[in-house]
Amino acid sequence: MSSTKDIDNLIEMMAKLPGLGPRSARRAVLHLIRKRGLLLTPLADVMQTVAATARECLNCGNVGTSDICDLCDSEKRANGQLCVVEDVADLWAMERSNVFKGRYHVLGGTLSALDSIGPNELRIPKLIDRITTEGITEVILALNATIDGQTTAHYIADNLAGVTVTSLAQGVPIGGELDYLDDGTISAALTARKSL
Amino acid sequence: MSSTKDIDNLIEMMAKLPGLGPRSARRAVLHLIRKRGLLLTPLADVMQTVAATARECLNCGNVGTSDICDLCDSEKRANGQLCVVEDVADLWAMERSNVFKGRYHVLGGTLSALDSIGPNELRIPKLIDRITTEGITEVILALNATIDGQTTAHYIADNLAGVTVTSLAQGVPIGGELDYLDDGTISAALTARKSL
Numbered sequence: 001m002s003s004t005k006d007i008d009n010l011i012e013m014m015a016k017l018p019g020l021g022p023r024s025a026r027r028a029v030l031h032l033i034r035k036r037g038l039l040l041t042p043l044a045d046v047m048q049t050v051a052a053t054a055r056e057c058l059n060c061g062n063v064g065t066s067d068i069c070d071l072c073d074s075e076k077r078a079n080g081q082l083c084v085v086e087d088v089a090d091l092w093a094m095e096r097s098n099v100f101k102g103r104y105h106v107l108g109g110t111l112s113a114l115d116s117i118g119p120n121e122l123r124i125p126k127l128i129d130r131i132t133t134e135g136i137t138e139v140i141l142a143l144n145a146t147i148d149g150q151t152t153a154h155y156i157a158d159n160l161a162g163v164t165v166t167s168l169a170q171g172v173p174i175g176g177e178l179d180y181l182d183d184g185t186i187s188a189a190l191t192a193r194k195s196l
Numbered sequence: 197m198s199s200t201k202d203i204d205n206l207i208e209m210m211a212k213l214p215g216l217g218p219r220s221a222r223r224a225v226l227h228l229i230r231k232r233g234l235l236l237t238p239l240a241d242v243m244q245t246v247a248a249t250a251r252e253c254l255n256c257g258n259v260g261t262s263d264i265c266d267l268c269d270s271e272k273r274a275n276g277q278l279c280v281v282e283d284v285a286d287l288w289a290m291e292r293s294n295v296f297k298g299r300y301h302v303l304g305g306t307l308s309a310l311d312s313i314g315p316n317e318l319r320i321p322k323l324i325d326r327i328t329t330e331g332i333t334e335v336i337l338a339l340n341a342t343i344d345g346q347t348t349a350h351y352i353a354d355n356l357a358g359v360t361v362t363s364l365a366q367g368v369p370i371g372g373e374l375d376y377l378d379d380g381t382i383s384a385a386l387t388a389r390k391s392l
Contacts, residue, residue: 004261006250006261007261009242013242014239018220026288030285032246033246033259036246039209045244047239048240048244049202050228064203
């Protein structure tokens with residue numbers, strides 16, 4: 001390679017990011033170098049700040065810059081509803097939809113016998129704690145509709161007592177065309193049909 | 197958004213990179229935060245170094261960390277051949293193929309009447325300079341096979357005197373299937389057919 005060591009290094013590290021490979025990393029790095037004043041320096045600064053301050057919320061597992069995240073800190077959010085998600089990305093997706101007004105609990109994965117991930121690896125004890133300490137009345141399971149996700153949902157539902165447990169509805173997505181949907185979704189949507 | 201300002205900021209800046217959108221930027225940032233010790237801190241450090249040291253070679257336009265890049269600095273490369281490319285990415289692509297042993301000249305774009313990019317915007321005067329100062333005997337035009345690239349190639353060929361000007365061969369790419377090739381490529385390959 002013709003570029004010098006630091007640049008090669010930067011390309012190699014960028015290529016490790018999910019969604020980027022060697023070719024797109026090279027493109028991104030060239031773009032960054034061309035706009036080093038406007039983009040590379042500020043990006044490096046923000047990365048340094050985030051590296052120094054980012055941490056997991058001790059309560060819910062969300063990513064933020066303080067020990068207790070904004071969501072857990074906000075009194076407005078204490079409406080008795082707790083939404084359980086697998087991952088911080090799922091929490092962010094829920095927040096973008098802007099419908100849910102309660103608090104979250106990030107499991108950090110799903111139960112998996114193969115990977116020997118049990119309830120204690122998953123922040124499930126903390127979830128059971130929070131039910132009582134935060135006076136939760138409804139737990140909404142927003143886990144992915146995969147086998148692991150649903151196994152985890154069943155396990156959690158079986159282990160929570162004295163609280164309503166609900167889960168996201170399954171059915172035809174908005175804008176979905178029946179012809180392109182899998183059989184499982186169609187059968188779930190038919191079973192859960194609503195009268196208009 | 198639930199994440200705090202710096203994290204949002206980082207996501208926004210990452211989303212501006214070519215090849216990344218908002219969704220992949222969020223994924224990349226979450227990945228970086230999870231591995232902040234292993235990935236985010238070193239990446240921020242390398243970015244800072246590159247931002248401070250990266251510059252264009254004053255001679256050829258390649259990107260490096262000194263005023264004259266390694267390729268222009270190396271005496272081994274002074275074999276009288278000069279390969280003209282549009283862009284640093286093209287130079288890197290040529291170097292990866294590991295066949296060309298001469299020096300490069302990066303134009304920094306192509307002539308374009310629409311965008312009012314003339315020869316002076318393109319490091320073409322510098323190219324004409326280098327022919328004499330570096331004792332170049334052959335100029336190899338490795339410009340993209342687009343209309344703008346070919347226009348630029350013709351302009352350069354017309355303006356260089358006393359030096360052999362060649363260009364990359366056009367034809368069927370290695371591993372290419374005729375059925376998937378465009379008419380232009382097939383007709384170029386047929387015109388330039390070789391006897392075996």
